[in-house]
Every structure is written in C-alpha cells, then in structure tokens.
C-alpha cells in the first residue's frame with residue numbers, strides 16, 4: 001500500500017475515492033511527520049499535501065447548521081487561536097493576516113448565539129498547568145510533558161506508555177472551555193445545559209477525536225469547514241465589519257493566543273509560573289523567548305525561574321520524539337505539538353499551494369507573535385475574565401479541568 005489507510009470508523013479523516021490518483025504523497029507526509037506507517041494519530045498533515053483534495057476532515061458543519069436553525073437550542077462557538085491567521089487564505093487576504101474581527105463577524109452572520117474565544121480556555125490551561133509544574137518540581141515528579149495536542153497524547157499512549165504518568169493532567173483548552181460552557185456559562189445565563197450546543201472551531205482534525213473523550217464539546221469544526229459555511233451561505237467575508245467576542249468566556253491573553261504556535265504553550269506557561277513562584281512579573285525575555293520560537297525540530301533552554309532553574313525543550317513535529325526519546329527524558333518540562341509549526345499548521349487549515357506551506361506557516365507564526373506583542377494583557381493571570389471565573393466559580397465548584405490519562 002502506498003497511501004495512508006483511512007479506516008471506515010475514522011472520525012477525523014475522510015478520503016473521496018474518486019479523487020485519489022494513488023500518488024503516495026499522503027504516506028510520504030505521514031512518514032515524515034509521524035515516522036511510522038499507516039497508524040493514524042489523526043493529525044491530518046496528509047490533507048495539506050494531497051494534490052487532488054481527496055483527503056478532507058470528516059465534516060460536522062451540516063449538523064451544526066441544523067442546530068443553529070433549531071430555535072430550541074443555544075448554539076455557542078469558541079474559536080482556537082490559529083483559525084484567525086489562516087481563514088484569510090480562502091478569501092484573497094495576504095498569508096498570515098490577523099482577521100479576528102471578521103471571523104467573529106462571520107460566525108455571528110452564520111447564526112451562532114454566542115461567540116467565545118478558546119484563548120480563554122488556553123488561559124485556564126496555563127493557570128492549571130503552571131500550578132501543576134510548580135507542584136511537580138517540588139515533589140521531584142519530572143519530567144512533565146504538555147498534553148494539549150491529542151495526536152501527541154495518542155502517540156504517547158501507543159508508543160511510549162511508560163511516560164503517561166509524565167503527561168500533564170490538564171485537559172486541553174478546548175476540553176476546559178467545553179466544561180466551562182456546560183457549567184459556568186449555563187448557570188450564569190440560566191440556560192439548561194441540555195439546551196446548549198457547544199461547538200469548537202479549530203485548525204485541528206484531531207480535536208474531533210478528543211471530543212469523543214470529553215463530550216462537553218458537542219461538535220468540532222475546522223477552519224476549512226467554516227470556510228465552506230461562509231461560502232455556502234453566501235456571506236461576503238471580505239467586506240464584513242469587525243465584531244468582538246462575547247463576554248464571560250471571551251478574549252484571552254497574549255499567552256493564550258500564542259498557544260497556536262510551536263513553543264507558545266511553553267512560553268505562556270513560564271510567564272505565569274514565574275509570577276506564581278516570585279509574585280512578580282517575569283523578566284523581559286519571557287515575552288520574546290527567541291530560543292524556543294520557530295520551526296527547529298528541538299528548541300531548548302535553561303530558564304532561571306527564581307527559586308530554581310528549569311531545563312526545557314520544545315518539540316516541533318511528533319516524529320522528532322521518536323528519534324530523540326532518551327534525550328527528551330533529560331529535560332524537566334517538554335512541549336510536544338504534532339504539526340509542523342504547531343496548530344497554525346494543523347490539518348483542518350485551508351488548502352494552499354503545497355510549495356508555499358512552509359512560507360505560509362512562517363507568516364502565520366509572525367502574525368501570532370506580533371499580536372501577542374500588541375496586546376495589553378499578555379499573561380493569563382492578568383485576564384480579568386479568568387480572575388472572575390476562579391473567584392466566582394472554579395474555586396467554589398467542581399469543574400472538571402483535569403483528566404487521568406491512565407483511566408480515560
């Protein structure tokens with residue numbers, strides 16, 4: 001077999017057989033990202049390099065539209081950071097253009113009742129994971145690996161079960177935000193949770209698999225599905241007036257935003273962990289952490305956290321884990337994202353010319369960092385909606401923000 005196998009029960013990936021010319025590109029891509037044959041971890045990298053468009057995400061957007069048209073339900077969408085720097089590719093904007101306002105506007109035109117930002121969920125993950133990191137350092141329970149990329153978690157479960165105890169117990173930003181929508185949002189707005197449909201908009205097809213583990217999120221749709229919705233409903237995206245996210249679980253910090261790029265999860269967790277340890281803002285380098293930015297396979301540094309030094313590594317592409325496994329175990333804290341460049345390079349992003357993929361990822365990465373630099377609030381602990389959520393709800397109630405990877 002010279003192409004990736006797409007099993008009938010794959011809930012993330014689809015192949016349109018009539019379009020397949022058996023060229024083998026998908027398998028080559030899979031081997032370069034994942035380093036093994038035909039054992040899908042749902043990253044969707046093959047979608048982006050299929051020359052005929054035969055591979056697509058498993059579409060869920062029609063079901064979402066049905067709920068939007070049913071007035072019995074309140075349909076809530078929350079948008080991952082990487083969507084806003086890629087959606088413009090389908091509508092003639094320059095690569096990497098930051099189109100948050102138009103994206104929110106399009107979602108309101110489509111008919112979503114509330115539009116929230118998954119950077120809020122990312123801020124929650126940062127708070128919880130920074131706390132977990134500090135506890136693990138105190139208890140000498142290291143290394144800790146990030147766990148917000150479901151393809152990486154699946155890979156670790158399949159190929160390195162011995163490190164499952166080292167995966168952060170934090171749920172991903174999407175799973176945390178899904179839980180907050182079905183509890184905090186439902187109570188604040190007095191909507192029965194059975195009448196809420198929560199929809200995660202992401203650059204990622206693997207989140208469709210993750211959703212099956214954490215069903216507080218009802219549907220996952222990709223950037224490419226949003227583009228189809230906009231086109232099918234005849235919305236003039238280019239000329240939409242910018243709109244803002246709704247409040248309560250709305251816009252997050254710059255730290256939450258850079259979750260969408262390789263190295264961003266690490267950088268934002270360190271900003272907050274430093275504050276938690278030292279009760280003061282982290283030094284300037286934590287806001288432009290050059291050593292862990294960009295697309296090198298492994299980026300590393302030793303970071304002075306005040307009370308202790310932390311040896312950190314950022315892994316770009318899951319295949320890098322395979323070839324460097326023993327070395328990785330010598331670090332204290334390791335970020336792994338499956339897709340090249342992180343989620344901005346996810347399999348649910350719009351198709352672009354294959355030869356331009358790397359350049360376009362570069363532009364998306366630059367755009368994310370520029371917007372973090374421009375934002376007033378760059379740390380999760382400074383996000384007022386996060387402070388309110390902890391004060392009014394999380395500290396008093398039992399919201400499920402953690403998981404046990406052994407017992408899923």
Ligand code: SF4
Nearest residue numbers: 020021023024026050
């Ligand atoms: S890359 Fe696309 S066209 Fe080529 S074998 Fe794979 S599915 Fe078929």
Ligand code: SF4
Nearest residue numbers: 149204338339343346
């Ligand atoms: S890196 Fe991001 S887009 Fe890619 S599989 Fe992981 S979570 Fe999904």
